[in-house]
Amino acid sequence: MNFGDIFKNFRKQQPSRDEAPSHWVKCPSCNSLMYYKEVENLAQVCPKCKFHMRISAAKRIEVLADKDSFVEYDADLIPVDPLGFVDKKSYKKRVDESEKKSGKRSSVVSGECLIGGIPTQLVVFDFSFMGGSLGSVEGEKIVRAVHRAIEKRHGVIIVSASGGARMQESTFSLLQMSKTSAALKRLAKEGLPYISVLTDPTMGGVSASFAMLGDVIIAEPGALIGFAGQRVIKQTIGAELPEGFQRSEFLLKHGFVDMIVQRDKMKQTLTDLLTYMGHQINTPAASEEPPRRRKEDFAESAADPMPEEEQAPDEAPKEEAVSQNKEGENG
Numbered sequence: 001m002n003f004g005d006i007f008k009n010f011r012k013q014q015p016s017r018d019e020a021p022s023h024w025v026k027c028p029s030c031n032s033l034m035y036y037k038e039v040e041n042l043a044q045v046c047p048k049c050k051f052h053m054r055i056s057a058a059k060r061i062e063v064l065a066d067k068d069s070f071v072e073y074d075a076d077l078i079p080v081d082p083l084g085f086v087d088k089k090s091y092k093k094r095v096d097e098s099e100k101k102s103g104k105r106s107s108v109v110s111g112e113c114l115i116g117g118i119p120t121q122l123v124v125f126d127f128s129f130m131g132g133s134l135g136s137v138e139g140e141k142i143v144r145a146v147h148r149a150i151e152k153r154h155g156v157i158i159v160s161a162s163g164g165a166r167m168q169e170s171t172f173s174l175l176q177m178s179k180t181s182a183a184l185k186r187l188a189k190e191g192l193p194y195i196s197v198l199t200d201p202t203m204g205g206v207s208a209s210f211a212m213l214g215d216v217i218i219a220e221p222g223a224l225i226g227f228a229g230q231r232v233i234k235q236t237i238g239a240e241l242p243e244g245f246q247r248s249e250f251l252l253k254h255g256f257v258d259m260i261v262q263r264d265k266m267k268q269t270l271t272d273l274l275t276y277m278g279h280q281i282n283t284p285a286a287s288e289e290p291p292r293r294r295k296e297d298f299a300e301s302a303a304d305p306m307p308e309e310e311q312a313p314d315e316a317p318k319e320e321a322v323s324q325n326k327e328g329e330n331g
C-alpha cells in the first residue's frame with residue numbers, strides 16, 4: 001500500500017484555502033464555490049453534486065450519535081514505539097506531529113452512545129491522524145469496544161477511514177488484523193450485530209480485516225475501497241483495470257458491499273438496522289416494564305396463584321448488571 005499516494009489524494013480532495021477566499025469552500029468534485037457554513041451544515045457534503053468530503057471523527061460522531069450521548073473510552077491509550085522505527089522521521093516524531101495537528105494520540109475514537117435511542121458501541125477512524133492507520137492502540141480500542149458490547153449486549157458500529165496497517169509498527173500493526181477479527185467472531189457468537197461503515201478511503205489491512213466482516217457493510221457514495229492501490233495492482237497483473245473499480249458504486253454492483261447510504265441518511269439507516277437486528281430503542285416508553293397481568297386475569301384458575309416473578313419488581317437484576325459493567329471497565 002503506497003501511503004504517499006493516499007496522502008497526495010487526500011490533499012487533492014481537501015478544499016484548498018489558497019484557491020478560495022476564507023469562509024468559502026471549493027468542492028473538489030464540481031469546483032463550485034460555497035459558503036463554508038452551508039457545507040458544514042450538510043456534514044461536508046457538497047449541496048450541488050453531493051460529493052462526500054472527508055470529515056473528522058468528531059464531526060462523524062456528531063452526525064451519528066444522539067446529541068450529548070457519546071462517552072469516549074480509552075482516550076488515554078497511546079502508541080509506544082517497540083521497534084524504535086525510523087524512516088524519513090522517527091515514528092515518535094510522526095506521532096508527536098500528528099498529535100499537534102489533530103489533538104489526538106490515535107487515529108481511532110471509540111466510545112458508547114445512543115443512535116436513534118439505541119445504546120451502541122461506536123468506533124470512528126480519523127484520517128487526519130497518520131492517514132487513519134491501524135496500529136496497536138487502534139486495534140486495542142476496537143477489541144475493547146467489542147468486549148464492552150458483549151458485556152452490555154450492545155451492537156458495534158465501526159466507521160472506517162484508513163490507508164491500512166501502520167507500517168511504522170510493522171508486525172505489531174499486522175497483528176491487529178487477526179486480533180480485531182477474533183474479537184468480532186466472539187461478538188458474532190454472542191448473536192450481537194456488527195455494522196461496518198466504509199468511508200473514503202478504506203484500504204489495506206483495514207479493508208482486509210474488520211471492515212469487511214460486518215453483518216451489514218455500508219459504504220458512503222464514491223468512497224475509495226480496496227486493498228492495494230490501483231497502480232500496484234496494474235503493475236502486478238499487467239492488465240487494464242475497469243473504471244472506478246475501487247469505488248463504492250462498483251463494489252455494490254459486484255456484491256462487495258451491501259448498500260450505499262448518503263451521509264444525511266446514515267443515522268436513520270443504522271437505527272433501522274439495529275432495530276431490525278433486535279436492538280430495542282432506549283426511550284422511557286420502551287424501557288418501561290411490560291404491562292403486568294392483573295390478579296383478575298388469574299381468577300378463572302384460582303388454584304393457580306400468580307407466579308412469584310410477576311409480583312416482585314425486577315429492579316434487582318438491573319442494578320447487578322450495572323455494577324458488573326463498572327467492574328468490567330476497570331478490567
Ligand SMILES: [Zn+2]
Pocket residue numbers: 027028029030031032046047048049050051
Ligand atoms: Zn460539488
